[in-house]
Amino acid sequence: MAEFAKALAHPARIAILEILAESDMCICGDITEQLPLAQSTVSQHLKALKSAGIITGNIDGVKTCYCLNEESIDELRSMMGSLLNKLGESSAYC
Amino acid sequence: MAEFAKALAHPARIAILEILAESDMCICGDITEQLPLAQSTVSQHLKALKSAGIITGNIDGVKTCYCLNEESIDELRSMMGSLLNKLGESSAYC
DNA sequence: ATCTTTAATCGTACATTCACGATATACGAT
DNA sequence: ATCGTATATCGTGAATGTACGATTAAAGAT
Secondary structure: OHHHHHHHOOHHHHHHHHHHHHOOOOOOHHHHHHOOOOHHHHHHHHHHHHHOOOEEEEEEOOEEEEEEOHHHHHHHHHHHHHHHHHHHOOOOOO | OHHHHHHHOOHHHHHHHHHHHHOOOOOOHHHHHHOOOOHHHHHHHHHHHHHOOOEEEEEEOOEEEEEEOHHHHHHHHHHHHHHHHHHHOOOOOO
């Protein structure tokens, strides 16, 4: 869980996920064009997302095609859901 | 969003939230006793959670009473929900 | 008034993250 | 075979995060 959260813990990475979600096709490194960051920096963030399992990257010729990994997003959804459930049941009040 | 995620991005902080959720009363610094961390470290994590708004801290005599902040947890739930929705709608496949 | 307990803060050390430019690699086109 | 493009990786520096022990501050108990 903390691992997932870590992956989401940077605005650039959230932006990348939103870009991937919005483009129906899995676009490649023109992600960089949509962000105010250097190519190497974007590549780093992509790597972080990939090693958290949230996205996949397929090399396609000279380009690389990144996609959301629905499986792992489902897992995130379920983990986050159960955490938030737990937290929501609290009857404490101060 | 990234701010919230950052707050969740460490196992100790998740553990603290779960402890706060489970103890009906808002317990104080005996959170430390339930974690394998020094008091100062726990205090640091509490500070992080507090400045993210996820918990509140009330000084009560010599102790301090920490609680989940349901309002902000609701906000987190809704932000996370809409992010995950966006990500879930993606039709990309690679 | 002094002592004890609780918790915050300080100072420090080390690890990790973030951003960049430069370089390397690998593919496709000429 | 060479060139250009796309992307990953390297090396670096600055900033941030994590953990600890020591210190401080404030309240309650003696």
